[in-house]
Amino acid sequence: DAKTTQPNSMESNEEEPVHLPCNHSTISGTDYIHWYRQLPSQGPEYVIHGLTSNVNNRMASLAIAEDRKSSTLILHRATLRDAAVYYCILRDVVGEKLTFGTGTRLTIIP
């Protein structure tokens, strides 16, 4: 799987939007961009994924750059329950596994 780069940590105030960046300059044309998060003492949880177009679901939005070399996970209104480690992962069409990096530890300030 191609490599991704994320900031080690970020802080955000409660009830404000959060933009979590991810760089993936070596992304291939068939790589999907996946985001997972891991809350304290829990297993990773799927958040969202996309290929080329921006995506929205009930949890978040995914904004993908036109050249696909970067993406941003957007939490529209952060709550304390969004405090977690967020992983940005690339998975190709024939990929068999997800390779997790170190992720971004998001802290929400009340």
Place this chain on the structure above:
Amino acid sequence: DSGVTQTPKHLITATGQRVTLRCSPRSGDLSVYWYQQSLDQGLQFLIQYYNGEERAKGNILERFSAQQFPDLHSELNLSSLELGDSALYFCASSVERALSGANVLTFGAGSRLTVL
């Protein structure tokens, strides 16, 4: 509840011993993945099974083995345990009717192994 069931939740054992971790995938999912998470290594992929057959192997030690049974549940066997094997072991499942980068994984709550 993610639908992926892992047992036991906690396990404490001694060095040199052998343990078995069990995973029941989400109903309808054919693929099972095993991951190890230790404090200094992050989430490491160990092995994947699809419908009973091994599909992909990661950084799995020779002392570790796994299998997926006809009812699709999976077991991860860890033998000759060492202190460094203490970690959280996660199982994940996926439908994966076709090979696609769009397939998503559903993780269980994990089994915490402590080797003393």
